[in-house]
Amino acid sequence: MTSRHYSEQVALLPYIGKWLLLSGLVAILAGTASAFFLLALEWATGWREAHRWMLWLLPVAGFAVGWTYLKLGRDVEAGNNLLIDEIHSPQQVVKLRMAPLVLIGTIVTHLFGGSAGREGTAVQMGGALADQLNHLLPLSKEDRRILLMSGISAGFSSVFGTPLAGAIFGLEVLAIGRLRYDAIWPCLFAAIVADQVGLLWGIHHTHYVIPFIPQPTLWGLLASVLAGVAFGLTGKAFADTVHAVAALFKRRVGYPPLRPLIGGTIVAAAALLLGGDRFIGLGIPTIVSAFQQPLPTYDFAGKLLFTVATLGSGFKGGEVTPLFYIGATLGNALAPLLHLPFPLLAGMGFVAVFAGAANTPLASTVMAVELFGPEVGVYAALACVVSYLCSGHTGIYRAQRIGQGKRPGLPEDIRLSELPLRRDTAGETDSNR
Secondary structure (H helix, E strand, C coil): CCHHHHHHHHHHHHHHHHHHHHHHHHHHHHHHHHHHHHHHHHHHHHHHHHCHHHHHHHHHHHHHHHHHHHHHCCCCCCCHHHHHHHHHCCCCCCCCCHHHHHHHHHHHHHHCCCCCECHHHHHHHHHHHHHHHHHCCCCCHHHHHHHHHHHHHHHHHHHHCCHHHHHHHHHHCCEECCCCHHHHHHHHHHHHHHHHHHHHCCCCCCCCCCCCCCCCCHHHHHHHHHHHHHHHHHHHHHHHHHHHHHHHHHHHCCCCCHHHHHHHHHHHHHHHHCCCHHHCCCCHHHHHHHCCCCCCCCHHHHHHHHHHHHHHCCCCCECHHHHHHHHHHHHHHHHHHHCCCHHHHHHHHHHHHHHHHHCCHHHHHHHHHHHHCHHHHHHHHHHHHHHHHHCCCCCCCCCCEECCCCCCCCCCCCEHHHHHHHHHHHHHHHHCC
C-alpha cells in the first residue's frame, strides 16, 4: 500500500472519531428517553386496562392535548415531518419542547384509550434531543443534517430493539429511492448504542416467533408477491385515510382542541359500545396472537379505523405499531387463501404494510430478519418491495421527498404533499393545450 493510501485512511480518523463522540451522545440521550417513555407507556397501558372507565375521559384528554399544543407546541406540531424538513432544508434548531410535549401527549393518548403507536414519539424525542447539541457545539448545516438523522435512527432503534433496521430507517425515510450514505456511520453507531442503552435501563422488547418457515417454492414466492400487493394497497389506504381525515377535521373544526375532543368521543363510544377494546392502545396482545392462532378476518380493518380516528383528529403517537398490528392481522387473514403458514404471513404483513406506508422497504426487510430470523428474509423482502411499489407515491410522512420515483416522469426533490398539486397543475396545463 502506498503512502497516499495510508494518508487517506489517516485522514478518515478525525471523521470517525468526531461522529463516534457525537452519535454516541445522541444515542445516550435518545436511548434514555426511549427507556423512560416505554416504562411510562407500560404503566399507562396497565392502568387503563385495570380501569376501563378511563375510556370515557378520552374526549377530555384529547381536548387537553389539543389545547396544550395550541398554546405551547405550534412550532413543533409537525413532528416527524418537521425533522425531515429540517434535514432537507435546515432553518433553525428544533425546539427542545418537542420532546416533552410529544412524550406527554402520547402517554395521555394511551392512558385514556386512543389507538396510536410509539415510533413517532421516540423519533421526535431522538431528533429534538440530538438537535440541542447545536447550542453547545459549532456544527455546520451538513453536520446538523447528519446529527438529526442519527437521532431518528437512535429513537427508532431503541423503541423497537432493532438497531440495524433503525440505522437504515434514518437513511431511507428522508426520500423515496435515495439513501444518504454520508450518514451511514453516525446512524449505525447511534442506533446500536441507543439500543444497548435501552437494554441497560431494563427495557424488554416483545418477542414474536415464527415456529416454522418453509423452504421457498415457486408458489411460496408467488404468494409472497400477491400478499405484497395486498399489504401495499393497505398501507396506501392507511396513509391516505389518515391525511384525508386530518384535512377534514381542519376544514370543518376551526378550533384545534375540539378536533381530538370529537375524535376521542368517536373512539371511546366505538370501544365501549361496540366492544372494540382490542383496537385501542398499542394492541401488542393481538399482534402476538396473530402469530399463534387464526384471528377474525376484520381485525386489520378495525385497527385501521380506530387509528385513523385517533391520529387524524389530532391525538399524539406513532403510526408504526398500528401498522404492525394491521399487517400482522391482515397476513393472518390471508393465510388460508395463499396456503402459507399464518405465522409466516403474519410476520410478512407485520413489516410489509409498514414498508408500503412509510416507503422504507430496506429497513422493513432488515427488521424482519432481526425480529424473526434470517430464514424469513426471502419472503419478507419480496413482500416489502412489492408493498413499497404498490403503495404508490403516498405515505405517512408527507415531508418525504421524491428522490427517484417508483415510476418514470415524476419531478425530483419535492415533498409528497406537493404531488397532488403538481398533478392538478399538470392536468390543467394539458387541458389548455
